[in-house]
Amino acid sequence: MVVDIDDIQTITVIGAGQMGRGIGAVAALAGYDVYIQDIDEGQLEAAQENIEWSYGKAVEKGAATDEDTAAALDRISFTTDQESAVSESEFVTEAAVEQQGVKEDIFETLDEVAPAEAILATNTSGLNITRLAEVTERPEQVIGTHWFNPPMLMDLVEVIMTEHAPAAVGDTAEDLIDSFGKTPIRCKMDVPSFIVNRLMRPFGEGPAWMVYRGEYSMREIDSAMKYKEGFPMGPFELADYTGAIQLRVEGEQDHLEDDRPLSYDTEVCPMLHQLYDKGRYGKKTDAGYYEYEQRDEPDIPVDAGQGFDTLLVWAPIVNEAAKMVQHGVATPDDIDTGAKLGGNWPQGPLEKADEVGADVILQKLTEVAAKHEDTNKLAETLPCDLLVEKAKTGETFY
Ligand SMILES: NC(=O)c1ccc[n+]([C@@H]2O[C@H](COP(=O)([O-])OP(=O)(O)OC[C@H]3O[C@@H](n4cnc5c(N)ncnc54)[C@H](O)[C@@H]3O)[C@@H](O)[C@H]2O)c1
Numbered sequence: 001m002v003v004d005i006d007d008i009q010t011i012t013v014i015g016a017g018q019m020g021r022g023i024g025a026v027a028a029l030a031g032y033d034v035y036i037q038d039i040d041e042g043q044l045e046a047a048q049e050n051i052e053w054s055y056g057k058a059v060e061k062g063a064a065t066d067e068d069t070a071a072a073l074d075r076i077s078f079t080t081d082q083e084s085a086v087s088e089s090e091f092v093t094e095a096a097v098e099q100q101g102v103k104e105d106i107f108e109t110l111d112e113v114a115p116a117e118a119i120l121a122t123n124t125s126g127l128n129i130t131r132l133a134e135v136t137e138r139p140e141q142v143i144g145t146h147w148f149n150p151p152m153l154m155d156l157v158e159v160i161m162t163e164h165a166p167a168a169v170g171d172t173a174e175d176l177i178d179s180f181g182k183t184p185i186r187c188k189m190d191v192p193s194f195i196v197n198r199l200m201r202p203f204g205e206g207p208a209w210m211v212y213r214g215e216y217s218m219r220e221i222d223s224a225m226k227y228k229e230g231f232p233m234g235p236f237e238l239a240d241y242t243g244a245i246q247l248r249v250e251g252e253q254d255h256l257e258d259d260r261p262l263s264y265d266t267e268v269c270p271m272l273h274q275l276y277d278k279g280r281y282g283k284k285t286d287a288g289y290y291e292y293e294q295r296d297e298p299d300i301p302v303d304a305g306q307g308f309d310t311l312l313v314w315a316p317i318v319n320e321a322a323k324m325v326q327h328g329v330a331t332p333d334d335i336d337t338g339a340k341l342g343g344n345w346p347q348g349p350l351e352k353a354d355e356v357g358a359d360v361i362l363q364k365l366t367e368v369a370a371k372h373e374d375t376n377k378l379a380e381t382l383p384c385d386l387l388v389e390k391a392k393t394g395e396t397f398y
Contacts, residue, residue: 002141002168003090003117005175009033012089012114014082014106015096016040019123021047022151023093025054028072029064030180035077037085038096044078051076054152086114091176093145095123100254103127104135111136119169121145126193126251128260130162139164144187145173146194148342156341158194160187183341185334191262192255195330196342198262199349202316202380204244206368207235208269209378213371216308218289222298224305225313230346235313237298240288245272246281262327266379314352315364316380319387321349322358325397326386332397350397358390358397 009032013024016038024036024047038044055069064072079085086092092114094106103122110120120142122132133142144160157177159170170186177184187194193201207221222234232238239245248268255264275281275288282288290298321335330338336348353361362383369381390397 001117002166003119003172005172005179007117008090008172008176010035010089010091012037012086012092014038014085014092014094014110015123016043016047016078017095017097018149019147019151020093020095021050022054022149023095023123023147024076025051025072026151026180026182028075029055029058029068031075033075033077033088035079035085035089037079037082039080041080044080048076048078054150058152082109083113086110086118089114089118091119091121091173093121093123095147098125098127100127100131103132107132107142108135111138117141119143119172121173123147126197127254128190128258129160130164130190130260133162133164140166141169143169143173144190144194145177146187148196154342155183156196156338157182157184158187158196158338158342159184160190160194162190183337185330185338187330187334189262189327189329190260191324191327191329192258192260192264195324195335196338198320198324199317199335199339200244200343201264202320202378203313203343204235204239204248205269205378206313206316206380208271209372210312211236212269212271215371217304219298219300219304220308221305221313222300223302224308224310226300226305227302228305228308229310232344234300236289237300240282240290240292240298243282243284245275245288248272249276262323262329264379309364311356311360311364312368314349315361315368316378318349318353318361319365319382319384320380322353322387322390322397323384325350326384353387353390354396354398357394358387359392359394362387362391 011027011032012035013020014037016036024034028034058064129144133139143165146158148154148156159173161170174184210216218236222236225231225234252268280287286292324330332350336351339345339348372378372381
């Protein structure tokens with residue numbers, strides 16, 4: 001029997017870090033009893049302080065009242081004991097460190113101690129959820145619920161299905177996310193990086209190759225994407241902000257060894273390796289693509305990108321989005337919603353395709369792909385059948 005939204009009263013979050021504390025805070029404010037569990041007592045204390053702070057901010061902004069937040073705080077229990085944390089839970093979300101082995105151990109234990117009907121979810125950013133499901137005796141009740149940082153402020157949650165989980169389990173997760181006041185989108189297959197981060201990859205990697213080959217400067221591309229297209233940050237500024245250089249280089253081997261559908265079989269741009277080897281991980285190390293010693297924000301002139309054709313960045317992203325539609329990973333609407341709510345993009349890639357025409361996108365993609373002919377290092381430049389078909393027939397995605 002699949003747990004229904006009406007059956008859910010208690011939610012457990014495993015891991016009290018940046019994400020776990022935020023997810024717990026959202027769930028408690030929505031009226032659920034919440035357990036937050038971590039192996040580190042200090043993290044639990046920090047989580048409690050941080051939740052109190054974020055609730056204070058919510059009250060300041062008029063998003064909640066003092067009474068709401070006080071009641072929500074009363075509903076949260078912080079503990080190091082995993083068994084008692086999950087014993088009454090109908091929905092468990094794991095948000096521990098991003099390591100497949102650690103997560104598999106946690107899922108094995110959760111399976112033993114959580115109620116038999118409980119849904120077990122993971123907040124992984126892209127690890128193999130199918131394998132997490134398969135270490136349990138209830139693979140049909142294991143899914144991904146991928147939140148965006150910070151959970152209190154970001155609207156989007158991706159719900160990721162595996163081949164083992166029936167749609168009804170995803171429906172319950174979506175109902176739960178709705179009840180938190182958040183927007184769910186459905187990733188119908190367990191593919192590496194899910195929906196939004198699959199779009200983020202060509203957004204970061206395509207421009208990296210252009211700069212690596214000396215075709216354009218970072219400031220030119222960042223300025224164009226930010227000021228001409230309306231992205232909150234250009235690809236290089238964003239990578240420095242999120243620490244993408246480190247994440248991409250350290251995750252490269254995992255990706256190359258991944259056997260899920262739509263796995264990546266290409267290496268990351270050598271420029272990322274060069275920066276990584278110098279310890280330039282981004283803002284947190286005071287240097288990444290840009291230097292941060294002197295100022296908080298990189299200097300990106302408003303008019304530096306005037307001559308840059310932004311469709312060269314869009315084309316591989318649109319192609320990736322079309323590929324996801326073609327393979328039944330997600331609907332156009334969910335992909336575009338993911339880009340807009342998860343990345344704060346001004347437009348979704350398939351809306352962009354319909355605006356400029358699939359034929360124009362295909363032509364730009366061919367231009368980008370020609371540059372990769374010798375290396376074939378950016379998989380997103382190989383046109384997918386659906387994009388080619390739309391370009392030929394003139395059909396739109398919507
Ligand atoms: N930070 C982000 O922007 C972001 C966004 C989306 C998803 N995620 C994913 O969410 C998860 C958590 O990320 P984070 O940024 O909160 O990490 P974090 O490092 O801030 O927190 C991880 C927490 O897990 C705890 N932990 C480690 N092993 C544990 C165990 N066996 N049992 C219980 N707790 C354990 C640690 O003590 C730590 O408090 C990761 O899978 C990450 O990929 C992160």
